[in-house]
Amino acid sequence: MSWALTPLTEEQREIQKTAREFAQQEIAPYSEQWDRDSHFEPSLVPKLGELGFLGMMIPEKYDGLGLDTLTYLIALEEIARVDASVAVMLSVHNSLPTQMLLKWGSEDQKERFLKPMARGEMLGCFALSEPEAGSDAASLRTQAVRDGDHWVLNGTKAWVTSGTKGDVFLAMARTDSPSDRRGARGISTFIITPDLPGFAVSKKEDKMGLRASPTVQLHFADMRVPSNRLLGTVGCGFIYAMQSLDNGRLGIAAQAIGIAEAALRQAAAYAADRKQFGKLIKEFQAIQFKLADMATRVASARALLHMSATAKDRGEHMTQFSAMAKLLASETAMFVTTQAIQIFGGYGYVKEYPVERLFRDAKVTEIYEGTSEIQRIVIARELYSR
Numbered sequence: 494m495s496w497a498l499t500p501l502t503e504e505q506r507e508i509q510k511t512a513r514e515f516a517q518q519e520i521a522p523y524s525e526q527w528d529r530d531s532h533f534e535p536s537l538v539p540k541l542g543e544l545g546f547l548g549m550m551i552p553e554k555y556d557g558l559g560l561d562t563l564t565y566l567i568a569l570e571e572i573a574r575v576d577a578s579v580a581v582m583l584s585v586h587n588s589l590p591t592q593m594l595l596k597w598g599s600e601d602q603k604e605r606f607l608k609p610m611a612r613g614e615m616l617g618c619f620a621l622s623e624p625e626a627g628s629d630a631a632s633l634r635t636q637a638v639r640d641g642d643h644w645v646l647n648g649t650k651a652w653v654t655s656g657t658k659g660d661v662f663l664a665m666a667r668t669d670s671p672s673d674r675r676g677a678r679g680i681s682t683f684i685i686t687p688d689l690p691g692f693a694v695s696k697k698e699d700k701m702g703l704r705a706s707p708t709v710q711l712h713f714a715d716m717r718v719p720s721n722r723l724l725g726t727v728g729c730g731f732i733y734a735m736q737s738l739d740n741g742r743l744g745i746a747a748q749a750i751g752i753a754e755a756a757l758r759q760a761a762a763y764a765a766d767r768k769q770f771g772k773l774i775k776e777f778q779a780i781q782f783k784l785a786d787m788a789t790r791v792a793s794a795r796a797l798l799h800m801s802a803t804a805k806d807r808g809e810h811m812t813q814f815s816a817m818a819k820l821l822a823s824e825t826a827m828f829v830t831t832q833a834i835q836i837f838g839g840y841g842y843v844k845e846y847p848v849e850r851l852f853r854d855a856k857v858t859e860i861y862e863g864t865s866e867i868q869r870i871v872i873a874r875e876l877y878s879r
């Protein structure tokens with residue numbers, strides 16, 4: 494029950510197998526407990542680093558594996574089938590901070606941050622959202638003021654994935670002045686490390702799902718950031734963030750497809766085991782139709798994602814594709830996990846079977862890196878922009 498748009502290359506099959514085996518051996522036995530305890534397992538970071546999975550799309554020159562986007566997404570789906578919390582840590586790290594450093598970082602920043610991140614010695618996070626700036630991220634308020642060879646940052650960043658364990662945070666802050674607001678062009682990106690004076694993790698969220706992924710608020714109080722921690726050009730930070738989210742959304746789509754595939758497999762297996770009215774429930778057409786719809790949606794979402802990934806690797810403009818892939822995959826994950834619980838009946842509603850966790854984990858894929866409403870706005874806007 495796994496299809497690809499084109500036959501996988503030998504390298505892709507090898508990476509897929511490595512990811513599958515790692516997920517089965519190092520994650521599957523503990524996932525349920527980590528979810529119950531809201532536990533982020535720190536030893537996963539160096540282990541994934543050893544496999545090269547924290548630098549999948551980083552060129553070998555910067556200590557990465559130099560893989561294409563499709564291969565990265567195939568591996569990510571394998572991890573997400575087993576644990577969506579581990580998958581989001583991988584997705585954020587590989588799609589956002591490392592790609593931003595690769596694209597806009599100086600050689601010194603690449604040496605100091607990108608290389609250790611690609612080796613899995615430093616974990617990367619992305620800090621765009623704020624308590625009052627979610628979908629309207631350009632309205633963010635964290636202020637950076639230049640002071641000699643430093644910037645001084647004050648403000649609060651919200652919903653930062655992997656935040657308690659992050660080593661490098663790519664954070665967006667305003668560099669325009671309150672008397673001369675420049676909207677999205679008044680935002681810059683800074684490379685933040687937790688050792689900076691004034692940096693604090695101020696709150697850990699108590700979430701419905703993805704409980705093994707720590708999501709936090711960060712507080713910056715007169716945080717002095719050396720000027721060589723500015724990424725790229727002053728005033729371009731919001732553009733960098735939006736361009737990076739085109740990558741990020743492909744990762745979230747792969748995560749959503751992994752969750753959906755897992756729910757489909759669980760439901761198909763349960764239907765072949767559970768008997769009612771003297772028959773296996775898979776004999777009932779009502780159950781068959783549910784499984785057929787679930788399988789069809791998973792295959793369509795995966796096909797659109799793989800098409801989008803190959804378009805990206807050909808260098809095509811892919812804002813619309815990545816929004817479509819994320820929208821379809823996340824709504825597929827929600828549909829498939831809902832149907833899976835229905836197929837399990839009451840047993841789907843309790844923690845005895847993993848479909849309950851898959852359902853809770855699926856929901857957030859319709860929310861983060863742009864809600865489904867925002868994806869639809871992006872897709873419709875792109876229809877008229879070219």
Ligand SMILES: Cc1cc2nc3c(=O)[nH]c(=O)nc-3n(C[C@H](O)[C@H](O)[C@H](O)COP(=O)(O)OP(=O)(O)OC[C@H]3O[C@@H](n4cnc5c(N)ncnc54)[C@H](O)[C@@H]3O)c2cc1C
Nearest residue numbers: 619620621622627628652653654708860861862863864866
């Ligand atoms: C578990 C988790 C992890 C996250 N990780 C990160 C992270 O690592 N880094 C980071 O920067 N952010 C992260 N986020 C933040 C996430 O990207 C935001 O939650 C998301 O962008 C939505 O913002 P909001 O929650 O403020 O909702 P709001 O923007 O307040 O939206 C509320 C509702 O209004 C709708 N809405 C808003 N504007 C419009 C509009 N113009 N038209 C129609 N409907 C609209 C939305 O679709 C939604 O249904 C994370 C969030 C969660 C829950």
